[in-house]
Amino acid sequence: MVTEATVLVVDDETEVADVYALRLRNEYETETAYGGGEALELIDDDIDVVLLDRRMPDISGDDVLEAIRDRELDVRVIMITAVDPDFDIIEMPFDDYLCKPVDKDDLVAAIEQQLAARRYDDRLTEYLETTSKLALLEAEKTPQSIEDSDEMAQLQQRAARLRAEMDDALAEFEDIATAFEEIGRRPG
Missing domain, CATH: 1.10.287 (Helix Hairpins)
Structure with missing residues (x-):
């Protein structure tokens, strides 16, 4: 059963983005972006939650996060990354931070x-x-x-x-x- 929420999965690894989107498609409306630039084109007020990879070659997840907050969009951002958190995350305006790999139940729980x-x-x-x-x-x-x-x-x-x-x-x-x-x- 798909809820009213729309989730944007952002990862430069297409297989990773597609797996997360596949895991979520029965729970939410899902969209995918295969890099930071594509994410910035897709992110608007119709997106409820962004699952954002932190390390991407074109535009980093950190920069995408900053752009989202600069635009003052009403969207929740969950960083999903293989980058272990360090003290630099203290000032970052994300809503949650998950380390890869993330299973479906944990992903859905974080979104909910x-x-x-x-x-x-x-x-x-x-x-x-x-x-x-x-x-x-x-x-x-x-x-x-x-x-x-x-x-x-x-x-x-x-x-x-x-x-x-x-x-x-x-x-x-x-x-x-x-x-x-x-x-x-x-x-x-």
Whole structure:
């Protein structure tokens, strides 16, 4: 069953990129790029998660990552590489880092973690905006005017819905965190 998420697999080794895409095609919409230049042509806001090789001859994964962040695209980036991490990764703005080889279950778990975090982030922002408006109106308006306001009732319902969605997303995130602990990783 393919979910609504689109994953871009970026690796200069065509066989590696094709294997990862094949592993994921029943889970997500998948696209492949066989190098950094091709990746930069394909990456846009329709991509949800990028699986990015770090060492590529034309444009490195580090440079592709920097370009993604410079474009301010709303995309999660998982570095998948044979390059062992060093202290240089501390300042790199990726969302997760996996060392090759990565099996399908670990790959899917990493993608699901990023999708859950992305959903949670969006809801958190909207929830904070909504509750801020509620608090302001509750401080400024009389209890009777709040009770009589359809707009206020809708805002309160929206806040309750967002809170429930965040609780669901957090539960999903915790399930993924548990899965990562079971495979010996910590969520990123």
